[in-house]
Amino acid sequence: MKRRPRRSVPALLSALVLLAACVLVAVSAIQRILGERAWIDYDTVAATLHNLHWTDLATAVAGSLLALAGVVLLLAAIVPGTATVLPLAGRFDSGVARGGYRTALRTAAAGVDGVSTARVRLGRRRIKVRIDTTRTRPDGLAETVRTAVADRLDRIGPATSPAVKVRVRAPRRTT
Structure with missing residues (x-):
């Protein structure tokens, strides 16, 4: 679908x-x-x-x-446009709306400790997550967010699993 x-x-x-x-x-x-x-x-x-x-x-x-x-x-x-309903894996003909899909992934990313805001962009083969943090040393935060978003993707169960790319914006380090 x-x-x-x-x-x-x-x-x-x-x-x-x-x-x-x-x-x-x-x-x-x-x-x-x-x-x-x-x-x-x-x-x-x-x-x-x-x-x-x-x-x-x-x-x-x-x-x-x-x-x-x-x-x-x-x-x-x-030329086909961007799909408005994305197919889910399984035997039944089921799908999820793009807005709900994006919101679920954004909520998963924003739920990680240290993330102040999260933005999600859906692509055909990749999901880009941009997070803002107030931490001056965001070491490991990108991997934690990637894991949280991947877990949410596994629970949603899309027909094709896209790659997750996380970009962290943090204040400048004061060393």
Whole structure:
């Protein structure tokens, strides 16, 4: 079970751009039918487009921008995003949400004596834990935190066990 995020941001932006274009065309058409002065003058737009050539710089730039937008939207649809539910080991189809997973690991790291704050970043193959401590000599603290996080990982039981990397930030030594 690997639930992937929905591509709502690219879809929303595409829909808003298309909606704005449709509203603009519809309002201009209605104003033209009613005989009022239109927001966009059809004759001016038609004359401008008629005078453009395929070899013009404006045509090349507009085409390039539209092609780039198409490639970005295509990549957003094809490339898988970060999983929102991570699979757990076992015979049943079960998973854990990324937020809960991160919180459980952060709680395990922050529960170690000498750790004032802990931050956890989840990667595909590695978990990065950054801890802050008030100790001036944090010898062995990184290994203790790594052990605590590894124990919590064993209890959670993810389908793939990532490597744990711990970075300690401590005040400068006064020797």
